[in-house]
Amino acid sequence: MIGKLDYYRIFHVVSRNKSFSKAAQELFMTQSAVSQAIIKLEKELDIQLFHRTSKGVTLTNEGNLLNEHVSSALGIIDIAEDKILEFKQLKTGELRIGVGDTISRYFLLPYLEDFHFRYPGIKLTILNGTTTEILTFIKSGKADLGICNLPVKEEHLEVIPCKEIQDIFVCGDKYKRITEMPITFDELLKMPLIFLEKKSNSRRYVEAFLQKQGFQLSPVFELGSYDLLLEFTKINLGISCVIKEFTREYLERGDLYEINLEEPIPKRQIGICYLKSVPLSRGAKKFIEQME
Template sequence: MEIRHLQTIIEIVRRNSFTGAAEALHVTQPTISKTIRNLERELNVELFVRDSKTVKLTDAGETILRHAGAILQSFDLLMTELNDLTYLKRGTIRIGLPPMAGSSFFPVVIKRFQERYPGIAIKLEEEGATRIVEGISDGTLDAGVVLPPFDEEKFDSFPLVKERLKLVVPPSHRMAGRQSVNLGELSEERFILFSREFALHGIINRACESMGFSPRIVYESSQWDFIGEMVASDLGISMLPDTICRLLNPDKVRAIELVDPVIPWHLAMVWKREGYHSLAIREWIQFTRAQFAE
């Protein structure tokens, strides 16, 4: 018995016709009939009732049909995984990156990966961590960079970066000359934050609330450089990771240590724990882990 025999039986039953099955499989009707006769001789059983005007399976035919679907599904999965042996020569992987992580940490990593695997296209989705988690969950993304916490029963991960947030103020601000600032001192300030779909928005909100106040948010943006420019224009203050602060123009803004409490900014690469992962995405995960371990 061969896979094509199972495919033929399924199509005959699905179309309720030998002729319909022949059309679906792009062969002639005599070919279908010959395939079934040869299989019946091989198994020494009859699969279809011959004297019926409609297609009707015998008990043996019903038994084969009952198992055929699962066998074909397993076969398709087998072929997919075998085809992945050449997947590193071509294919696409879909990675979600928050704006800050993408601009700060990944250009060099992506360049090195493309040099090693030039046939693999990397489709980048620049989103906030919240939407990235949703994309990995629903399968529209293969992996992504997010801020903990996340559901560790649902996602596998490894750490990428461990930093903390700094206070960003214009040079004219009353705290611009300070070495450090307590979070509680900012209760009357005007805040410029990332948009609500970004995990950092919620992290800052919760930190402020733990100190007994809700931040007065006057502007929101999805771009760290625009946030920096708004701070430079004295429209408010912000909090950004140390890496991003080093990219801002020191003549336009001041970055100050934020203490009591320290607000961590940790990044992790995550992917779905369950389900099939292509060889390409597995290689991306292994490659990225090695790059950040250096």
């Protein structure tokens, strides 16, 4: 079939032009080459496709039947080629991203907006979850890539850091007095603490750091939403651990105040994760290039 495809294309052009010479001009071939292609096709199919006359050629009954199907088949091939070109030019396709609510709202949104503006034909599917859930999405093939709190240690995943973040403690007006001088972890942990749930990667990172210093967490509130964390702190229900870069508006407005620690928590990063063993789509590659 593959060997005959060029013959079918030539046959289709001859059928449309009703002339070997006109078909040859359109195909940038010699008239002899066009004629030989049709003869070979007729031999392959063991039928006569054209009536040859001094004025040109006309299709036989068999030729008419073949031309109906060839026209349809070549049309489908042309559509398929156009679709492939659209994929290559990022005019169509889908990009599935796993990301948590906090990173999505406070970090990822501008990148999503820009990508959608540049490539409106790419369907964006956002899968929400914790870092653990996002890694499961990636490994199961449900997500092309994930934007996660690092560190992530998975040998099957490629991890690309893309933003440095700083964990800090903040308070509302009621506790503002403790922001006047740096305080120790021992003093801090005696205060009413508000943290995200234990399954949060941010919570696990800070908790692991404090445990290395010999301290155990015992929060009065454990919340599933970063926005709630900020609001609970704002109305003085306790002191919370937040990401400084995601809390700038609250700090700049004076709704919350940063507590100075004698020993700052080490900075960490947000990163892009994807499977090493699965080639990225062109859309995924472009999105990663945009974020880097």
